[in-house]
Amino acid sequence: xxxxxxxxxxxxxxxxxxxxxxxxxxxxxxxxxxxxxxxxxxxxxxxxxxxxxxxxxxxxxxxxxxxxxxxxxxxxxxxxxxxxxxxxxxxxxxxxxxxxxxxxxxxxxxxxxxxxxxxxxxxxxxxxxxxxxxxxxxxxxxxxxxxxxxxxxxxxxxxxxxxxxxxxxxxxxxxxxxxxxxxxxxxxxxxxxxxxxxxxxxxxxxxxxxxxxxxxxxxxxxxxxxxxxxxxxxxxxxxxxxxxxxxxxxxxxxxxxxxxxxxxxxxxxxxxxxxxxxxxxxxxxxxxxxxxxxxxxxx
Numbered sequence: 001x002x003x004x005x006x007x008x009x010x011x012x013x014x015x016x017x018x019x020x021x022x023x024x025x026x027x028x029x030x031x032x033x034x035x036x037x038x039x040x041x042x043x044x045x046x047x048x049x050x051x052x053x054x055x056x057x058x059x060x061x062x063x064x065x066x067x068x069x070x071x072x073x074x075x076x077x078x079x080x081x082x083x084x085x086x087x088x089x090x091x092x093x094x095x096x097x098x099x100x101x102x103x104x105x106x107x108x109x110x111x112x113x114x115x116x117x118x119x120x121x122x123x124x125x126x127x128x129x130x131x132x133x134x135x136x137x138x139x140x141x142x143x144x145x146x147x148x149x150x151x152x153x154x155x156x157x158x159x160x161x162x163x164x165x166x167x168x169x170x171x172x173x174x175x176x177x178x179x180x181x182x183x184x185x186x187x188x189x190x191x192x193x194x195x196x197x198x199x200x201x202x203x204x205x206x207x208x209x210x211x212x213x214x215x216x217x218x219x220x221x222x223x224x225x226x227x228x229x230x231x232x233x234x235x236x237x238x239x240x241x242x243x244x245x246x247x248x249x250x251x252x253x254x255x256x257x258x259x260x261x262x263x264x265x266x267x268x269x270x271x272x273x274x275x276x277x278x279x280x281x282x283x284x285x286x287x288x289x290x291x292x293x294x295x296x297x298x299x
Contacts, residue, residue, distance in 0.1 A: 018069065021065055021066065021069065021070065022066075022070065022087060024062065024065075026051065026053065026059075026062045027062050027065060027066055027070075028087075028091070029051050029052075030047065030051060030062060030063055030066060030071070031066065031070060031071070031080065031084050031087055031088050032088060032091075033047060033050040033051060034047065034071065034078060034079065034080045034084070035080060035085070035088045036050075040077070040078075040079040040080075041072075041074050041076040041077030041078055041079045042077045042078050042079065043076075043077045043078075044060075044063075044077065044078070046077075047063070047077075047078060063078070066084070068081075069081065069083060069084075070083055070084035070087060071084055092146055100122065100145050100148060101122060101123045102121070102122040102123075102148055102156075103119065103120055103121035103122055104119035104120060104121040104132075105119060105120055105121075105153040106118065106119050106120075106153075107119065107120045107129060107153075107157045107241070107243070108157070108241055108244060109138075109241060109243055109244035110244075111131035111133065111134060111136055111138070112136070112138070112246040112249055112250040112252070113131065113134055113136045113196075113250070114131060114133055114134045114136070116131045116132055116133030116134055117131070117132045117133070118130070118131055118132065118138060118243065119131075119132050120153075120156070120157060120160070122143065122148055122156075125142060125143065125144065125145060126140055126141060126142055126143060127140070127141065127143040127147075127148075127156070127160050128140035129243050136196050137195055137196045138195065138243040138249050139164065139195055139242070139243055139249065141160075141163070141164055141167065141212075143159075143160055143163060147159050147160070147163070157241065158241075161241040161242055161243075164218070164242055165221050165222065165238075165242065167212060168203075168212070168214055168218045168219065168221070169221070169222050170183075171183050171185065171203040171212050171214070172185070172201075172203075172219045172283050176205035176207065176208060176210055177210070177212075178205065178208055178210040179205060179207050179208040179210065181205045181206055181207025181208055182205070182206045182207065183203050183204065183205050183206070184203070184204050184205075184206055185201055185202070185203050185282060185283060186201070186202050186204075186281075187199065187200070187201055187202075187216070187259075187262045187264070187281050187283075188200060188201075188202055195213070195214070195215050195249050197215045197249070197250065197251045197254075198251050199215075199216060199251060199254050199256060199264065200213060200214060200215055200216065201213070201214050201215070201216055201218075201219065201283060215248055215249055215250075215254075216254060216264055216266060216279060216283065217245070217247045217248040217249070217253065217254070217266050218242060218248055219279065219283040220247075220248075220266065220268075220277060220285075221237065221242060221248070223277075223285060225275065225277060225285065225288045226268065226275065226277065229268065229270065229273075229275045229290065230270065233270055233271055233273075235270075247266055247267065247268045253266055253267045253268070253269075254266055254267075255267070257278070261280065261281055262279075262280055262281035263278060263279075263280065263286070264278065264279045264280075265277070265278050265279075266278075266279065269293070272292060272293045273290060273291065273292055273293060274290070274291055274293055275288065275289070275290050276288065276289045276290075276291075
């Protein structure tokens with residue numbers, strides 16, 4: 001068997017060969033059966049009983065084709081490898097097998113531009129949120145089909161918010177949410193964006209080229225100075241969907257101090273106070289400033 005080498009110098013299976021191994025219904029059934037067993041490793045006889053085959057020799061042939069790459073064999077029996085688990089998770093997420101559509105349905109919050117109602121819509125494995133009156137986008141991101149099954153519309157919106165937070169937490173930390181490769185982040189004002197904002201961050205994986213577009217404000221959702229600011233006002237920031245936070249989805253709260261190097265201020269008003277956070281070109285916090293607002297004159 002020929003192979004390619006990864007960056008560690010280890011031999012790797014050719015992609016076409018790897019996919020050909022699991023392009024078989026019986027082998028997928030074996031992976032699914034292993035996934036369903038609560039106690040692992042699983043003995044050969046127990047695994048064979050779960051598969052609709054009469055010929056144990058033929059079953060063993062298919063099992064051996066999976067072993068080492070998708071299935072791990074030990075003295076106690078068989079278990080899914082990490083790669084085998086990824087295959088089953090992808091199938092259960094509906095990534096390769098389903099293409100549902102849903103919506104539009106209303107979600108919490110109001111448009112940061114005109115105050116109109118917001119609605120979510122699901123198509124092409126992406127969930128988007130936009131204003132029903134003026135059309136302003138409040139985000140459009142990948143969301144596996146499995147995420148909309150067995151959930152109410154409110155539960156879908158909540159899961160989507162959690163997923164977006166997770167995606168950008170990883171991206172800002174330099175980790176690709178798809179392959180765990182190195183993410184390169186660049187601040188830009190060029191081109192279109194899923195959030196209808198001018199200043200934004202483009203995150204691109206150097207390994208698999210997975211890309212994400214975000215406002216710079218999304219980088220602050222899990223940062224201590226911001227979460228503490230909300231905590232001081234008795235608010236758990238995780239309870240507020242990102243699209244209801246104007247500083248996450250609107251340029252009005254963003255000011256570019258310089259672009260060489262990048263210095264970007266984000267103003268976060270709350271009650272009678274305002275937190276101003278300054279970010280650099282890598283979306284790292286370089287300064288924070290908290291002030292009280294002077295009545296009706298604002299901050």
